[in-house]
Amino acid sequence: MKYTHHNNELNHQHINQEVYLKGWVAKNRNLGGLLFLDLRDRFGITQLVVKPGNQFYDTALKVKNEFVIEVKGTVIERESKNKNMNTGDIEVEVKELVILSSSETPPIIIANETDALEETRLKYRYLDLRRPVMQNYMVKRHEITQAIRSTLVEEGFYELETPILGKSTPEGARDYLVPSRLYPGSFYALPQSPQIYKQLFMIAGFEKYFQIARCFRDEDLRADRQPEFTQVDIEASFVNEEDVQTLIEKVMVKTFKKVLNVDVESPFIRMSFHEAMEKYGTDKPDIRYELLINDYTKIFQKIESPLFIGKSYIKGILLDNGGHLSRKRIDGLSALVKKNHGEALLYLKKSDGVISGSITKLMTEEQMNSLNLVDGQILFIVPGEFENVASSLGALRIELANEFNLIPENTYKFLWVVGWPLLEYSEEEQRYYAKHHPFTAPVDPEVLKNNPKKAMAKAYDIVLNGYEIGGGSIRIHNQNVQQLMFDTLGLSKEEIKHRFGFFVDALKYGTPPHGGLALGLDRVVMLMTGTANIKDVVAFPKTQSAKDMMMQAPSDVDANQLDELQIKVGKI
């Protein structure tokens, strides 16, 4: 290519060199006849200067922001240097200037800071993506993807593609469907994950598979969900839980080093699901800070009050320097606890040697002293059942950590949550559901057979800074165990045959032990770039109502397209 430099490259070493640059005009000023143009490309900005008398002066006068130009010029030293720019020591005196493309005034400002409405940003996504901060999200996404992939390839994994036009499955309620033209009335389904395909790769003997796979879920969207999302899908044969976890640790350590130059500690902590719920009140603990949930059942269950009597769990969080929290603020926290299914938020605080709070009247001096409160501390207590106590204190813990700045910045703490139950029981429907999915191996098939409620899974989630970024398991590789699992889930022989027949068949012909994991790429990129909005790391995202604001999709289609599909639309 004819251009000699990117717009972040020139410095005092290039003075007097002739250069050829191109890019977008980020700023233009006319200072007493001297025209200054900031020329931007994906790498940075170079200041151009056009002097009166230059034969391209009139052309330069026409240039406005976001015009695309190319220039030839000479690097000269800048009078007033700008230490904040890579190229701040120099400017380029323009000798030739060609306008490649003009621009109307863009509807959003092309700068890191924006006050444009999200709707406007999405409608003009191609301009929103021109903002350097957005370009950086995409570039980081690219770098993260390459780093993850290269580690997997080094480890002997094959990148193999699986179909997007697949088959609807029993979890199919949230499948996107694609009507077939050749078989009217029949439908393909877009995959919620390549789960079955990757297991088939193991049966086919590929041993180590991965894919940066697009997945689809027609769910009512939450802030951090998109109808289509990308997962790093991984599967390997002849492995156990430890093998998979060690592999993923290697992938994450290398990726953080390459992309962020951050050293992540490994091996990651392993914590049981139960311990996570006990100490952090969530199955995805943020272990960047302490503020653990402690058990106060023994102390408080002795207190004769309806608040505590008959409560099997009475747990709490002890916060330093929380003595100044106002009554109003504590009411706010109380509302948060209730929103998260906690029965009540009680508290005791110590200030100038005196303990005050909502339950002092119920307690003896001795009981209060047994808490060993230190001046400035506040103790929050929630009584109730295990799950409600855990989830409400889990939410409170996060809220307090944010409010009291307990979360260290630029810190990345991974952990594995292990020791999951295999099944969940729905009292309402009187049936079991798979906690992960029906292909997850039980630790002991005998327990699954005889006491399904107690069955544990060979499953593991990977959690980073309080976000679940992936999950996986060792799979069932034995046809009888798979059958037992389907039976336990209450699937009829017909359903199994109709939906999974080929897969149960496949297990008959020499299926190796295997397992794997899927990483949520969008979320990994989000955490690594420090944005809270998943849309920032997806080039062309949909709104929370699954709409593409730029293209205006979904949209109506020609009637004859529907005729060909033999489909009719409308309230039925």
Added chain:
Amino acid sequence: MKYTHHNNELNHQHINQEVYLKGWVAKNRNLGGLLFLDLRDRFGITQLVVKPGNQFYDTALKVKNEFVIEVKGTVIERESKNKNMNTGDIEVEVKELVILSSSETPPIIIANETDALEETRLKYRYLDLRRPVMQNYMVKRHEITQAIRSTLVEEGFYELETPILGKSTPEGARDYLVPSRLYPGSFYALPQSPQIYKQLFMIAGFEKYFQIARCFRDEDLRADRQPEFTQVDIEASFVNEEDVQTLIEKVMVKTFKKVLNVDVESPFIRMSFHEAMEKYGTDKPDIRYELLINDYTKIFQKIESPLFIGKSYIKGILLDNGGHLSRKRIDGLSALVKKNHGEALLYLKKSDGVISGSITKLMTEEQMNSLNLVDGQILFIVPGEFENVASSLGALRIELANEFNLIPENTYKFLWVVGWPLLEYSEEEQRYYAKHHPFTAPVDPEVLKNNPKKAMAKAYDIVLNGYEIGGGSIRIHNQNVQQLMFDTLGLSKEEIKHRFGFFVDALKYGTPPHGGLALGLDRVVMLMTGTANIKDVVAFPKTQSAKDMMMQAPSDVDANQLDELQIKVGKI
């Protein structure tokens, strides 16, 4: 992992070592009490021997083909060595043997050669893929993908993802549609290519984009088409045709070197569309062999016969050593010519100094002599109009090259076909169509305006061994030219606004000159692995009637899924 070696690794250097192997049993024999098992993994085969008296002997007796086992054993020298195997010098005397998984007799034989019906192979794809030849196709596909990607990354390209849930476009007749649940009656469409998205990336300033992109086309399938296919989608800003071509040459040269250790010559030949049609009778010439089409119009148009009178093109192919072709065979070739729209196939051959053939009676001695035929040569002649003469002789050329073994093996000849017309005119519909797509830049917008029939495109196809493996162009980056193009194609203002409104808008805000190309990955893999069947290089392909034989997709779905989408199915 606990396994010490793959099954292709052990040789005489490992003798007496203790090893730990795993894999599938490819063969099992009982020779006078000695049990021999061939243990297969994705890398190769190791022979195991289990001696009578071994405590695992009874277990080993149970092992059948395709069982998955793991063994511990000692490497020993083999008595009768097998020079055809990497591990042919040794065998492993088994000390411990564990059956990890049993297998019923598989419905297809797991070996390179198969006589299984394609339907059976597709139904049991997970077993078909276990055949080493099929594993090799997938591994090569992986290697090719990595090689292409790494070159693009080295060249500064960003790998960026684009949506699968997009919008139906005017070429939309072949779009797969996805009904929206949140907006009943509206549809997403699966992309036929990420064309518009990649141009938007250029407008957004990313400058260099690529993606290994899944594309979808609901066409009536041909042997080398699949409803979903993968393309290496590439776009760059501030480039011209030459820049894109040079980049792709670099990608292909490096990929062939890395994956096949083949040195491909570059730069590739550039040939105009017109020359390709003249000399090869096709827009995707196979230049591995000569056998060019020559012009005989001057000689034959003088012959007073209805065969030649008024025919504007009389062209032919001169074949050495074709004198022995039987009358019957020539009739067969004649049928081929007619099938490819040729009016008639005429011929002259010289044998023992005598010229014979279908038109000797029409010609003077002098006319025949002017052809300068050499003994053994046969000259095939087709008279008619340009396109019919070209296409029929093009087909004849390929047929003869195959029959006379003129195509050198393991040779890869690339070329660029350039100099394309921008538009095609449909006499029937009295309107123009874009020869490539409506975003392709004209060489000269003035010609497009004043004489569209003569407008040439900045387009290029890349051809390998007679197959088009990719195509691209420099795009229109000027809003007025894009408008002119749409006008010429007869799109109304409303259509443009409804379908492309956002894109025409986008062109207003500083669009850099840009262009790119898309490579058909499936076809590249096909050619590089030497298979003629595209299904061989797709892990889970569909049949020619777009059916997944293994999963039985497309399939019926639950009525309540359709209710939620407010869709009704059936003849209307």
